[in-house]
Structure formats: structure tokens, C-alpha cells
Amino acid sequence: MNEHKNKVVGIWLLIGVGMIFFQVILGGITRLTESGLSITEWDVVSGTLPPLNASQWNEVFEAYKASPQYELVNQGMSLSQFKMIYFWEYVHRLWARLLGFVFLLPFLFFIIKRYIKPIEALKYLSIFVLGGLQAMVGWIMVKSGLVDMPWVAPGKLTLHLLLASALYILTLRFALEKLTPKETKYYPKFLRGNIYFLLILIIVQISLGGMLAGWKAALAYPTWPTMNGEWVPTDLFALKPSWKNFLENKATIQFFHRITAYIIIFYVVFIYLKSQSMPVPKLFKRGRHIMLLLAILQVLLGITTLYLSKKGEVPVLFGVLHQACAFLLLMWTVALHYWFKYKEA
Amino acid sequence: MMLLKAASVNNLTDARYFNVLDNAYIGLNFDALNPKNVTIEKATQLIEWLFEPLLVAEFGLHQTKEEIAFILNKFPFSGWQVDIEHPCSHEDFGIQKWLTINDKLAFFDATLTQSAYLIFSEGNVPPQHLECKAILTDIVLDEHTHAAGMLTTLQTDGWNLHLPLEERPGWSSIDLVNELLEHIGH
Incomplete structure (x- = not known):
């Protein structure tokens, strides 16, 4: 019976993971199509319905026309373009x-039906706290582009993406706890430690990706393997103090996004090869191939996106695929790390 | 009369000097990675002391259309300047476009250059029959600049003068500019 309950709760959480993943994709499309500033209000309840008639459409369009994005960048946009x-x-x-x-x-249902123990319920509440925080940061981010500048603050966009990653990881971990049988064998800590480090690298890389998207830094250096002909851009640390470069300098952000990508692919290959000669859990044994495949695909998608950005616009399809692949790799790394977790010597 | 533009002005002495000259533009660089850039705050302070200046906003290759539009909206600019290879070089912000040509002689799209002021780097010869509003030549001013010699070799509608970086507040390169302008008779 307990097993059945665990399975039901696990599937619920896994659906949540899938939905968060899809939300990240939608966020990427919203960013790349520069749609994020089109709704200038935050109405949690009344905003559920879209404009339903011509007068409502005119109302929201007029509100958008007062925004800096319309005034400075999209002047003359038609209603049908705005609808998009x-x-x-x-x-x-x-x-x-x-x-x-x-x-x-389902959370309330599971509590009433005692599918979830009270202590677990407290744990799952963290998902709601993070979700609420995420919505709030989302609005703060949008607001940053409605006042003066015609774009959202890249730092806030990155925070929004990082909170999405945290929610994704957390929900996935909870789902794995419910769905994966506990590992009973003892495995050396070496590989698990390395996967943990890989996980940190991927999160750092996602942050850099967020900054990159926020600043549209791909457009500034759309070449590979060099950055507009330089291996190390001259402007790498042009801003003072140095830390400011990581927040505002497109050269620094893109350079470190590339470097981190190289380190990640090196690390994935290292883990993949090292694990061949070590005892590893069954699930890991199968899963490592997918990890390698995703990492290679991600590098290729990154380079392709960069190349296609030469035309002055980041290609939406490839940009979104690059982001999706990053989150698949993140998911897979969390799972690989988890499969090492439970051990009894 | 020769067109003059002081590139990337970042101090009041230079700005006021060019402000009183005829047919002279004051370039303000808004590329944070350029050592001679000005922030919006600094530009506000400079412009406050000028009388009906002819201002040109200069941007770096990495700056986006949004950033450019945002800055152009802040001050009454007469023109905006980017590299000809910038993705925004085709944009029309309703003011005069100035395009810089880097060392490579890029393939010129006539529709792009026709209405623009083109700035060629020193020693870079513009192609014949080039259609544009004006051709300017980049001049980097320093103690080695020989104004008289330059006049005999350059065929241009104007100069884009790169003044030395202000070493300390109040220090400027006006003497160098003065000498040059005397030769031109500006």
C-alpha cells in the first residue's frame, strides 16, 4: 500500500517537473521573442483571461504603448504584431x-488521504515558497523593463532563471525519493563527489546563460572558436571594479560561458570514462550514456545558436533548444547524483 | 567648410571648445568598454554647460538596438555612430547616421551608405564612386601629429578627431587642436 502511495505522489511530483521544464521553455521563447514586457499589469486573478473583444485589446495595447519598449524600440507596431x-x-x-x-x-488531497506524512508536507511546502518567490521575482523583473529602460534587468532575469532551476531540482529530488528504490550497495564517494561538482558547474553555466540572454551577449561575439578573432577578448576586464564585468560586460559573460562549457564537457567525458572502471549503480550505468549525449548536443546547439546570431537576432528555435538541452542535462545530472545517494556499507 | 567631429569627448574643456566652433560635432561615447566612455550622468553634466551643441552618440559593436534607442532618447542628439558591421547599422533612428569603417574595406551596400556620414580610418582610402553624404577621416591627435603634413595628403570632407585621454581633471588637448585648426583655417 505504501509503495502505491509513494508511486502516486512521485508521479504527481514528476508531472510538476515536466511542467516546470515546459515553463522554462516558455520563458525562453518569451525572452527570445521579446514578448516579456507586453503585459504591463500583474493581475493574478483577473489576468487569467486574455482580452476578449476589440475594446479590451485596445486597452491592453494602449497600456503597452506607454512602455519604453514600445516608445523606443517597437514604435509603429500593429495590433496583430502586438497580439503575437x-x-x-x-x-x-x-x-x-x-x-x-x-x-x-493534489497536495491538499494527499494530506487529507494521508498519502503524505506531516513531516513530508512541511518539506513539500518549500516548493510553494519557492514558487511564490519565483512569481514575485518574475513580476519585479518585468517591472524593471517598464520604467525607464526598454529591456528587463539581466540580473533579475538570471535570478528568475535560477529560481526556476532551484524549483526544478527540488521537485525532481522529491520525485526521485518517491520513485527510485533505495540503493543498498556501497559505492566509492569519488564519482558522487565529481557529479556533485558537475551539478554546481551546470548551475553556474545556467546563470551565465541567463546573463548572456539578458544582455543579448551572443550578438556581440557571434563567432567560434574565437571571439571576433580573439581567443581572449581585449575587453575581458574593461570595467572597474573587476566583479562588475561578470554582471555588465558582454565579453566577460560570453567568455566565461564558453570556458565553463569546455570545463563541463571535459568533466562529463572524465566521469563517463572513469565510471567504466568503477562499480556504479545500475541506473547510473545506463544513464551515463545519456549524460554524455546531452552534453555533446548542448555544445553543438550552443555553437549553432552563436553562428546563427550573426544576422543580428538570436534564432528563437536554436536558442530555445539550447536552453531545453541545458535543463535536460541538469535533470539528468541531478538524477545521476541521486542514484548514488542511499548506501549501506 | 570642413566638417569636424571631436570623437569620444569626456571632459568639459574639450566639449566647450568644440561647442563654439562652426560645423563641429561633439561625440559622446556610450560604450562602457571604451576607456573614453561617458555615463548618462556624466553626459548630463557635460551637456548642461553647452549651448545648443551638435551631439553625436557613439556606440560599440556589442551594443543592442534597445541600448542605442534608450541612450538616443536621453539627449537631443544630432546623430548616432556605429561600426558599419554593427547589426543596427541599417536602423533609422530619425537622426543623422555616422558609420565607421574599420580596417577592412567592407562591401558597401549603397542603400546603407547613401544617407550616412562615413568615417574612414587614417590611411584607408575610400572606394571610388562611393555614394554617401560625407566622408570623414579619423585623426588620432597626439604630440606626433603634424597638421601641415596631413593637410596635403588627405582628401576628405571632414575630420573625426580623437583627442588624447584626459590625464587629470582640467587637462586637455586644446593646444593640439588649435594648431591643427589654424592650418585648416577653420
Whole structure:
């Protein structure tokens, strides 16, 4: 009976993981199509419905026309063009609301039906706290692009992405706890430690990716393997103090995004090869091939996105695929790390 | 009369000097990675002391359309300047476009250059029959600049003068510019 309950709760959490993943993709599309600033209000309840008639459409379009993005960048945009950018931001927000329901309603049901113990319920509450925080940061981020600058603050965009990653990792961990049988063999800590380090590297890389997207830094150096002909860009630490370069300098952000990518691929290959000669859990044995495949695919997608950015626009499809692959690799690394967790000497 | 533009002005002495000259533009560089850049705050302070200046906003290769539009909206610029290879070089912000040509002689798209002021680096010869509003030549001013010699070799509609970096507040390169302008008779 307990096994059945665990399975049901695990599937619920896994659906949540899938929905968060899809939300990240929607976020990427929203960013790349520059749709994020199209809805200038934050109405949690009344915003659920889109404009339903011409007068409502005019109202939201007029509100957008007062934004710096319209005034400075999209002057003369037609209503049908506006509807397109509105669509992506609307779907992104609608999906967030849906996520809230998908987590909340079954959660209450599971508590009443005692599928979840009280101590576990407290643990799962962290998902709601993070989710609430994420929604708030999302709005703060959008607001940053409605006042003066016609773009969202890259730091806030990155924080939004990082919180999404945290929510994703946490939910996945909880799902794995419910769905994966506990490992009973003892395995050397060496590999698990290395996977943990890989996980940290991927999170750092996602942060750099967020900054890169926020600053549209791909457009500044759309060449590979060099950065506009230089292996190390001259402007790498042009800003003073040095730490400011990691927040505001496109050369620094893109350079370290590349370097971290090289380290990650090196690390993945290292873990892959090293694990061949070491005792590893069954699931890991199968999963490591996928890890290697995802890492290689991710590098190729990154380079392709960069190359196609030469035309002055980041290609939406490849940009989104690059982001999706990053989150798949993140998911897989969390799982690989987890499969080493439970051991009895 | 020769067109003059002081590139990347970042001190009040230089700005006021060019402000009173006829047909002279003051370039303000908004590329944070350029050592002679000005922030919006500094530009505000400089402009406050100028009388109806002809301002040109200069941008780096990495700056996006949004950043450019944002800066151009801040001050009454007469023109904006980017590298001809910048993805925004085709954009029209409703003011005069100045395009810099780097060392490589890029393939010129006539629709891009027709309405623009083109700035060629020193020693870089513009192609014949080039269609544009004006051709300027980059001049890097330092103690080795020989104004008289330059005049005999350059065929240009104007100069884009790169003044030495201000070493300390109040220090400027006006003497060098003065000498040059005397030769031109500006």
C-alpha cells in the first residue's frame, strides 16, 4: 500500500517537473521573442483571461504603448504584431497559474488521504515558497523593463532563471525519493563527489546563460572558436571594479560561458570514462550514456545558436533548444547524483 | 567648410571648445568598454554647460538596438555612430547616421551608405564612386601629429578627431587642436 502511495505522489511530483521544464521553455521563447514586457499589469486573478473583444485589446495595447519598449524600440507596431508578443507572455503566465493548481490541489488531497506524512508536507511546502518567490521575482523583473529602460534587468532575469532551476531540482529530488528504490550497495564517494561538482558547474553555466540572454551577449561575439578573432577578448576586464564585468560586460559573460562549457564537457567525458572502471549503480550505468549525449548536443546547439546570431537576432528555435538541452542535462545530472545517494556499507 | 567631429569627448574643456566652433560635432561615447566612455550622468553634466551643441552618440559593436534607442532618447542628439558591421547599422533612428569603417574595406551596400556620414580610418582610402553624404577621416591627435603634413595628403570632407585621454581633471588637448585648426583655417 505504501509503495502505491509513494508511486502516486512521485508521479504527481514528476508531472510538476515536466511542467516546470515546459515553463522554462516558455520563458525562453518569451525572452527570445521579446514578448516579456507586453503585459504591463500583474493581475493574478483577473489576468487569467486574455482580452476578449476589440475594446479590451485596445486597452491592453494602449497600456503597452506607454512602455519604453514600445516608445523606443517597437514604435509603429500593429495590433496583430502586438497580439503575437502578448500571446507568449500570456501563455507563460497562464502556465504559472496552472502549475500552482497542479501542485496545490493534489497536495491538499494527499494530506487529507494521508498519502503524505506531516513531516513530508512541511518539506513539500518549500516548493510553494519557492514558487511564490519565483512569481514575485518574475513580476519585479518585468517591472524593471517598464520604467525607464526598454529591456528587463539581466540580473533579475538570471535570478528568475535560477529560481526556476532551484524549483526544478527540488521537485525532481522529491520525485526521485518517491520513485527510485533505495540503493543498498556501497559505492566509492569519488564519482558522487565529481557529479556533485558537475551539478554546481551546470548551475553556474545556467546563470551565465541567463546573463548572456539578458544582455543579448551572443550578438556581440557571434563567432567560434574565437571571439571576433580573439581567443581572449581585449575587453575581458574593461570595467572597474573587476566583479562588475561578470554582471555588465558582454565579453566577460560570453567568455566565461564558453570556458565553463569546455570545463563541463571535459568533466562529463572524465566521469563517463572513469565510471567504466568503477562499480556504479545500475541506473547510473545506463544513464551515463545519456549524460554524455546531452552534453555533446548542448555544445553543438550552443555553437549553432552563436553562428546563427550573426544576422543580428538570436534564432528563437536554436536558442530555445539550447536552453531545453541545458535543463535536460541538469535533470539528468541531478538524477545521476541521486542514484548514488542511499548506501549501506 | 570642413566638417569636424571631436570623437569620444569626456571632459568639459574639450566639449566647450568644440561647442563654439562652426560645423563641429561633439561625440559622446556610450560604450562602457571604451576607456573614453561617458555615463548618462556624466553626459548630463557635460551637456548642461553647452549651448545648443551638435551631439553625436557613439556606440560599440556589442551594443543592442534597445541600448542605442534608450541612450538616443536621453539627449537631443544630432546623430548616432556605429561600426558599419554593427547589426543596427541599417536602423533609422530619425537622426543623422555616422558609420565607421574599420580596417577592412567592407562591401558597401549603397542603400546603407547613401544617407550616412562615413568615417574612414587614417590611411584607408575610400572606394571610388562611393555614394554617401560625407566622408570623414579619423585623426588620432597626439604630440606626433603634424597638421601641415596631413593637410596635403588627405582628401576628405571632414575630420573625426580623437583627442588624447584626459590625464587629470582640467587637462586637455586644446593646444593640439588649435594648431591643427589654424592650418585648416577653420
